[in-house]
Amino acid sequence: MARLGATFQALVALPMIFVSAAGAQAQTTDKPPFWAYTYNPPDFKPPSDDGQPRHVPDSTVSYTVPQTRDRFLAPDWHPGDHPAMPTVVASGRAPDVYACGFCHRASGTGGPENADIAGLPVAYFIRQMQDYRSGKRATARPDRIPQAWMISLAKAANDDEIKAAAEYFAAIKPKKLVDVVETETVPKPTVAGWFFVTKGDERELIGMRIIETPADVGRFVNRDARVRFTAYVPPGSVAAGRGLAAKPEIACAGCHGEKLTGTDVVPGIAGRSPTYIFRQLYEYQHGFRAGPESKPMIDVVKTLNEADFLPLAAYLATLER
16 A cells, blocks of 8 residues: 655646647547546645655665756666666756656656656667657647656657667666556545555445556655555456457567567567556557557557456566566
8 A cells, every 4th residue: 555654745746738639640539547547636736845855765865855846857866776867867958858767767667657668679769759759659638747748858859868868768677566456445546646646444446447556655756766566456357468468369479579578679568557558558549659660559459449458457567577
């Protein structure tokens, strides 16, 4: 269960940005599920700064609350976990190119609200940025901050910055940070900072949802890349997803490698955030990912129903990276 403590005061306040998704020529009439595209409550405000420096386990570094909320700073709690950060990752370029490591953390681990980009192949990373620029990759909810910021940044970053970020994150070995728990009931979640948090003992039926939450909210909002996550999923999801992944018409291993950890040009899908995987399946199916290398995935999702996305994502999240 996620813990809400004093360090929860590092929760970041995010202004609204709106980005058009018209360039992706997406065709959809139904809204995607809220649990996969969480929004902050209208009255959400991060706790005020108490003036105390923030610390995380196994680190001698400290940061102030304003520093943990500075979009042009990637807090580097564990510098031994990754190579030296290039400027675009560590501090970005004002006013439009935020530090990559601010949202995605210094080691690229990200969170359920965005994406884990550690270990992505260089060519794939660059292609996605190009697709964001051209409008071939968009999002089902263009007013949702994590995706809106990503699209805005891709359009503002130059080719050298994109290449530097791609090479940096490709050099980091991805880690499995999510624990999947099948359950009929889940700790009652709320949204704070574009992701779910849970507190107290109250529970509710999970229904057909994935509720993914940091194991330690304080460390997560302080941008510690070592934080683990718990993904609650409906009973039977993992077995159902395993069966789907093995179907000949899906055959994930055909492109993503025998262990689904990726190849030199195709990203791994094993051990990733199931919330993220669900969003990608949804967006391929609804035309929001339509770049020149998207056809194999588009063909696969045509064989799936939306109800298949959740168990497939749950199963993939259980695999080692």
